[in-house]
Amino acid sequence: MIKIRDLKRNFPAFGLNIECRILDVPSGSSAGIYGSSGSGKTLMSKIVSGIIKNYTGSVQTELSEAGDTYKKKIGYLPFTNTLYPVFKVREMMLFLISRYGIKEAEYDLKAEWFAQFREIRPFANRRICTLSAGELQSVKLFASVIHSPSVLVMDEPFNGLGTEDSEMIRMMVDDLKKRDVSILAFSSHKELLSVISDEMRTIGSGKVE
Secondary structure (H helix, E strand, C coil): CEEEEEEEEEEHHHCEEEEEEEEEECCCCEEEEECCCCCCHHHHHHHHCCCCCCCEEEEECCCCCCCHHHHHCEEEECCCCCCCCCCEHHHHHHHHHHHCCCCHHHHHHHHHHHCCCCCCHHHCCCEHHHCCHHHHHHHHHHHHHCCCCCEEEEECCCCCCCCCCCHHHHHHHHHHHHCCCEEEEEECCHHHHHHHCCEEEEEECCEEC
16 A cells, blocks of 8 residues: 655755645555656655655555665665666576565576566576666566565656567556555556556646646
8 A cells, every 4th residue: 555645845956846645556556657757757756665755744555664674565666777787687686585585495486476477587697787678677677576565666667668568567567466566657658657557647847636
């Protein structure tokens, strides 16, 4: 569950005031926030995922807003790549699950689950920096859900993906909703976003309507 009430945060450096009066994303549902470049999508996604703090109002899940448990239950797909370029894909994923306290033996099961949507095991031994845009986006998606979060926040999930590849996002979202995950996606691709969203909102100049 995601519950936002009277959220406000000023970003003078970007000339934006992020505002969202009310937004609910129940468990097992998805919401999409559509906006053009510079509308505030990335800033708001970082607030909801807990990266940016010091705002007024509230952003709540079924967990508290702070602490390791909260962080472990939030999945975040950033717009930019935050994976280590020199790491091989499998090394990167094993490093991530170790941070979440997941045993290495569980990795293959998680990779097999993700293969329903996109097979990434063939390039498990390639370095992150050698991946194509589509391959990198697939790996980033896997990284965002590898710890089985109860909330998933995605910033431009279709980035680097062709129209056919974007189908994997819909399939993954459908599966996660069956697992009672709350999903909030931000994108400039309105038609693609509408396919994965139970509810659609817009953001412009930082304000969510």
